[in-house]
Every structure is written in structure tokens, then in C-alpha cells.
Amino acid sequence: MNSLEKLGWTPEWKSAFATIENEDLEPARVLEEQRDILRVGTARGELWAVTAGRLRHAAAGPEEWPAVGDWVAVEARPPSEGWSRIRAVLPRRSALLRKTAFKRTQAQVVAANLETVFCVTSLNRDFNPRRLERYLTLVWESGARPVLLLNKADLCGDVEARRAEAEILAMGVPVHTVSAREGDGLDTLEPHLGAGETTAVIGSSGVGKSTLINRLAGAELLTVREIRTDDDRGRHTTTHRQLVRLPSGALLIDTPGMRELALWDSDAGLEQAFLDIEEVAARCRFRDCGHRGEPGCAIRAALDDGTLDAERYASYGKLKRELAHLARRQSERAALDTKRRWKQMTVAMRQRPRKGYR
DSSP states (O other), rough: OHHHTTTTOHHHHHHHHHSSSSSEEEEEEEEEEEEEEEEEEEEEEEEEEEHHHHHHSSSSSSSGGGOTTTTEEEEEOOOOOEEEEEEEEESSEEEEEEESSSTOOOOEEESOOEEEEEEEESSSTTHHHHHHHHHHHHHHHSSOOOEHHHHHHHHOHHHHHHHOOOOOOOOTTTTTEEEETTBBBBBGGGGGGOOOOEEEEOOTTTTHHHHHHHHHHHHHOOOOOOOOOOOOOOOOOOOOOEEETTTTTTEEEEOOOOOOOOSSOOOHHHHOOOOOOOHHTSSSSTTTTTTTSSOOHHHHHHHTSSSSHHHHHHHHHHHHHHHHEEEEEEEHHHHHHHHHHHHHHHHHHHOOOOOOHH
């Protein structure tokens, strides 16, 4: 097995790369991202790389720039030079996207080309069903398979009750209770860690992502810090995204802790994450039922008889409103971008010399 195959290179990726007709480029996978500098793995070794200016300029937004997990085309350079330039990004098979922080209406790629995403939470005071629903919504939208990990089982007095609660909100999603620190339950994750397959590990700070990866790798690859004792919240250990290879041949992408996780274009993911609510809503008498007291509303009936949890339905409504607000912001941004392009074209036309005039 060559270096690229160890990073998940397949005949399908080889075919995708063949469409780039340039002998001066070679395939590579993005292994680490630190601001604008990326570490990539090639058939000849690892290099640091920057994104070519033309590629950044041609992209519709930062979500089209190279990210950890991407397969890219880099300038063929000997590893002794230590650096290269990324000229193209191969089409992604899956991508975990979130909205950037603050008020900017832009998407950020958390990780690309994933088969599985481990959504990790801890069974202490960090356990938050509403946050898990948000994670599952984004993962379902990404095209990857979600797996829910309930870590720090050694710190929980009633593991089975927590597990039952998690299984209700994660219908159809595998749920595993583990203790990364003690090494308990990690053997149950083996079916999700196939050789050459890529899994991202997401969760808020302090849930034990780095400890989990170190345990699975059998080595201290990542720094681990203790959580704060006053509120059970963690301190940021991982400050950048990186891909590591396990002895089994599986590939894991570690990500920084994400306490705030804003949605991005996740309508399909929302439907999948809240399939129980979607199925109840389909039984309403009117197709455009607003679930606010209309006759024959199945949602109101389910809330009244207790078959639908009120907090879960409120969470669904909150995420749905968040996506509607995002759609409005995206529409406004698209209109401004169009206006800006027309203005640039008008200025360019006025500056162009007319024929017959000197």
C-alpha cells in the first residue's frame, strides 16, 4: 500500500484527478489546517502548502477553499523543498459545513470527504440534548453517517437513563457509551472505523475528543487537558483541524471544540434529525398547517396527549427559524454581490476606450 492509499486514495479519486490535465500537478490530501497554511500528504511525502491566489479568487466563498480531508492537486515539488501550492480541489463526496461565527453570512468547512462523524458528548453536566440535535442536523446534511458517542461513562451515576434519552432524540443513529479515559467500550466503535475510511470527531470543549483519539491510536498524538472543576466545562485543547491515521488504517479528523454551532443550509438534515416530528406533521389535515391551533393539527394533538415532547418540538421550531433567517441573509448577500459585480462591470466599460476616438 502506497502513501496515498494509506490516506484513503481509491480508483474513484484517481479517475477524478485524471480530469485535471496538467503534468506539473500531483494528487495530495489535506492533513492539517493552520489559518492559511495547510499540511498535505503526497505519494512522495508531506509538504506545507498555500492555496493559489487564482483558486481563492475563483471560489464563490471560503467554503470552496481547501479544507482538512480534501483531495487536492498541488504543484509537483520534491519534499526537500518543504512547501507547495494548491491549484485545484477535487469535487467533495461529503462536507461538514457550519456558519462562520459572528454576523458574517459565510460557510466554513469543518471537514471534507467523510464516511462517518462521531458526535461526542460527555455524561457529566455537559450533556445537552438540544446541542446533540443541532450536531445531528449538520451531520445528516453533510452526507456522512452520524454516530453518537456518550463519553465519560465512568462519571455518570445512571448511564442507561442517559443512553435511553439519547436514543430517543437520535432515532436510527448508533449510540455508544464509552469511557475514553478508562478505555471502556471502545471496541464497540470498530465497525465504524474501516481501513481507509475517514471519520471526523466533533463536540464541545472538554468532552474528551483528544483522549478518545489517543486511546484509539494507542499513542499520545494529541495534547489532553483536564476540564474545569467548577462547571465541568473543558478548555480548548485542539486549536486546529488535523487528520491522523490509526494503526487499523482508519483515518480520524480531530476538530476544535465547538460550543456554538450555527447551521448552514441544513433543511434536509433537519428533516432527517427530526423525522419523528416530520412524520407527525404529515398527518395534519392541511398541508400548510402552521401548528398553531388549526383544525385537524396532528402536532397539537401529539403535544396535548404527550406523545410528542414539548422541548424537542421547541428545539425543532428554533432550528427551523434559524434556517429561515439564514436563507433571508443569504438572499440579501446574493443581491449585494450581484449589485457589486454590475457596478464593477459598469466601471470597466466606462474606462474602456471607444473605437474611433483617441
